[in-house]
Amino acid sequence: MAQFKTKFIQFLKLLFPSSGTELLVLLFFLVVYGYLGSFIAIHYKIIFDSRIPWDAYFSFDNKSIVMTGGSFERHPLSYYFFNWIRELALLFSDGKMNGNFRFILAWFSNIAVSLSILQVFKYLKNIIRLPLILSLLLILFFGTFSTTILLSFTPENFTYTLFLLTLFNHYSAIKLKNEKKIPALVLALSGITIGGLTVTNIAKVFIPVAFEKGLFKSWKKFGNAVIRVIFAVICFVLLYLNRIDFKYQNIFSKTNEQYEKFSNVNSTPTWDMILSYFFGGNILFSDFIIRDKHNMMGYHYKGLIMSVYSSWIPYIFIAVLLILITWSYYKNFKNKLAQVLMISFLFDIVIHCIMRFGLHTSYIYGGHFVFVYPLLLGWLFYSYKESPKMLSFLTVVVSILFVYVLTNNYLRMTEFFWFLNKYY
Template sequence: MAFKSKLINLLKLIFPSSFIELGIFAFFIICYGILGSYIALNYRIIFDDRIPWDAYFSFDNRSIIMTGGSFERHPLAYYFFNWIRELALLISGGKTNDTFRLTLAWFSNLVISSSIVQVFKYLKNIISLPLFFSLLITFFFGLFSTNIILSFTPENFTYTLFLLTLFNYYAAIKIKKEEKIPAIPLILAGISIGGLTVTNIVKVFIPVVFEKGLFKNWKKFGNAVFRITLTCICFILLYLNRIDFKYKTIFSKTNSQYEKFSNVKSTPIWDMISSYFFGGNILFPSFIIRDKHNMKGFDFKGLFMDVYTSGIPYIFISILLTLILWSYFRNFKNKFVQILMISFFIDIIIHCIMRFGLHTSYIYGGHFVFVYPLLLGWLFYSYKSSPKILSFLTIILGLLFTYLASSNYLRMTEFFWFLNQYYQ
């Protein structure tokens, strides 16, 4: 009975567990599915055997599908994408054709749609927002550029977004019940989340620090240290096994990657931070086309995001960030909010302060965009007894929603122009 109960709870955690959750899942899987299916069946951009990287927005589709990406940043992704690739090849009869691309697109679609359901679950069950506000914020989140692009893009970030939203919701349930996060779920989260992107393993440990009475009881503190240590040991052993225990290659490769992705000076840092890191993951900037090659004699066109070219997108992002900061300081003593903000701050340090990949930070949205809707949810919740302010916030979010929908729709028409020109 105990096993059956745990299995049911696990299924309720991962999958839609109510009619409204099922409706949200169905809505997004249909919308994203139409988009991804059309692209997969009519264009070769999702997977082209000649193009390992940079066909659009610096994503490494072919490289990720075939190898999982570089081991120093994505140490265990190799094993995960082996399963994805082989299953897609099984469905397509061993060919990398339109069926292969369609399968990959639908994997991404299922994962991103599930991520949006996890955000709704958090808003409804952890924050206890009224249904209207939960739906408004959820659909606002569904329009983010990161979700639109990742809904048909086979990438590490696609699956990372789902795993992070799932784990944050699970951890929030445990903390709300004043329970500790058991060792096995913590280890699984560390291996899966850290295995897809190594720096994200730190985010797995953040909720542990906020477990009830952790720093007032030495036994609880010792148990937390034990769970974190055990997770690290399991992760490190798997990581080293992946590279045949040649640990010195980690440092040399990591250093070369940092030098490669941290010394771009073509755009002012403040504009890369605003247009790419804070903005590009939510509101598409304008696009630019560049000539690319695959290092083996094949030339192709790559699509990249440019900085914002008018004042309105900067105003949009400024208003959204103001709401996020408002939520943080309004709920400063709320441990759920602190967990989210500390997680977000890790990415700010990596990309904005250390400047790793800052010039293409719009592709890293899967690591942190879910923080925006959740912090918005906490802001709305904090004013549940103030109808006037709640109405004001609703109007502001409604205006942001409208602009986001129209602007991102326009940019996607430009994306399809690019596909029609170069990838039919």
Template sequence: MKTKFINFLKLVFPSSFTELAVFLFFITCYGVLGSYIAIHYRIIFDNRIPWDAYFSFDNKSILMTGGSFERHPLSYYFFNWVREFALFISGGKMDAGFRLTLAWLSNIIISLNILQVFKYLKNIINLPLPLSLLLVLFFGMFSTNIILSFTPENFTYTLFLLSLYNHYAAIQLKKEEKTSALALSLAGITIGGLTITNFVKVFIPLLFEKNLFKNWKKIGSAAVRVIIAVICYVLLYLNRIDFKYQAIFSKTNQQYEKFSNVESMPTWDMILSFFFGGNILFPSFIISDKHNMKGFNFKALYMDLYTSIFPYIFVGTILILISWSYIKNFKNKWVQIVMLSFFIDIIIHCVMRFGLHTSYIYGGHFVFVYPLLIGWLLYAYGSSPKILSFLTVTISVLFIYLLANNWFRMSEFFWFLENYYK
């Protein structure tokens, strides 16, 4: 047990000088951003604003209740700990100290998420250090990472847990070892407990265990592990709602109807601007008048569709790169795991249209797949200097454009804070 615990710590936290440098760089950058927002503005947490202050995140609602049980079955318990810890640090007050604690918890988690991607690029794909650093710098500037680095939300912790589990599962496959029932159950409870649609992703790596479909004993072993994980999850879920399982179906239907019937924008544009684009490259913003249904009016910020050709070119290039990677590495089991996980989100949001008009907030479920797939593409052309150089230059240009765009949009975000959330 001691060895497993030490290995777990090495998996989650920096275990080399380079990893420590990457972690410290991002925790410093995100820390400065989050600290400034927490100290000078009240947008991270305001008792009067339960939801939607910026980009449809539900900060207060999530912190106080864990979110709706049909979408976030077990997050109630997790956010009780987060809230109580923040109150302990702030002396029981929901003031700047409370907001600062919440921001730093998010900052640490997102920095650890960046670290997981770096470890995967370095240890699983075995990319050269300069390329790994380029990809994590690129990934670190994604709009999802920037916003979640100071946002106390389910997505913040889900993003880290998914990237951590993908890294862990990749290591197990590389060592040709199976994922234990304990690890599978813990992953299901934590990942699926924060957001139910991610529960099925936990079982995808099992499909690629060595000789699984050539040996009945291995199939049986995998089935038993899955059954144990499902039983643990279902029992905890039912206990959370006092075993009133009928409520799950009625509430789920209500949520689907509420978040899937938006006709004000073209579907193709929402897919490009919000689902594929808004998680990486900020579009322009819209300010809206909102109220908390208790007499308090406030201003809310939403993302708009892209209005220039350049963001569409950017998003199109990203899609070409990840599609190219998938085709080139089609027989690679690690790539298949990443893409199958991504396909689940594409089906939910693009095909079923759930939350498509605000799908940029769901980036915490999948944005880590972009640097991983691009990393596999670079690996596939490691022996082709010309193509590798072309890809490196392309990613560098994309990074420069991403940095300039998101820096500018964050200045607009600060204008919004300065005018409405002092």
């Protein structure tokens, strides 16, 4: 019992602020995102409208996700998770799907994203051990990304995936840094929650296991790791099959159907979709396009999507950021914690950029990987901790990128509010 109590306290310290600075960081983002989400929820219907199942803004499926958790082949266990979210929101709104219902949904999203940013801050401060000023710069940069702004008020799988992935990456980094293995129960729980919200992400849970100390030098350690992974996979598979009444044939047919639907869009050159949507759209809003939509039942509405960049400046921004990330990976190639982050990121690059799944709307998938940017930038700063001139140079470059993102995304959000005022 005493051991369980100790583990529980350690988990709370991992999850929530454990210092005054961490508390201020969490409160800052709760207030900023909370004000934004509350205003949108109270004055507009776009967060949840029972007539609009999908694509009201940037291809998010708000109503569909809240009511069903999404398609079982991509989000196998999110049905159960969003049942709890929906019922809690209905409890606070007296059973009505009104402004109060939207307000609670927005605050759930706000809390999840703010805690995600806190996990990134903890990683920068406690794992990489950056100076406070650099950690604050990187989380402010991260906090102005288009993905974190949108997910802070959007009830979606990606919102909670962002939180779970940042939490797991922080936890696994602590374990690897202390040269300890990740317990079987933690692997299983992480696989169920992360993979349950988006099935492909379950692979990311097992990446840190490959970097445990002495894994490939001891048959005993390797066998133990294999058993832990198999145990986690079995738990996940059994719950997945139970969700679909063990009709596993549906998984293959539906998955193939989804792949054909979301991977055969050729209206824009592939290179531009990769830069504008996958690498850029998750960070820097591009131009917006208004489209006519309908809900298959006679109701017509307006949808907002992103187009590719129309100016050369965003492309320069993306190029500079990717150079910094590649530079960080090169400098920290022998660092197992940086390897975990990059391999996880490469996994998404393969799915969306090479396999082209959802590439034309990949700006909505940022919750799966966008946190990698501030963390790898943190490792880049770390690699030059003994070089004041290089640290100053990197600080200036990231500060310029931050100011540009802040300015661009603020202006784009004013356009978003014009859209809300006109149609919602």
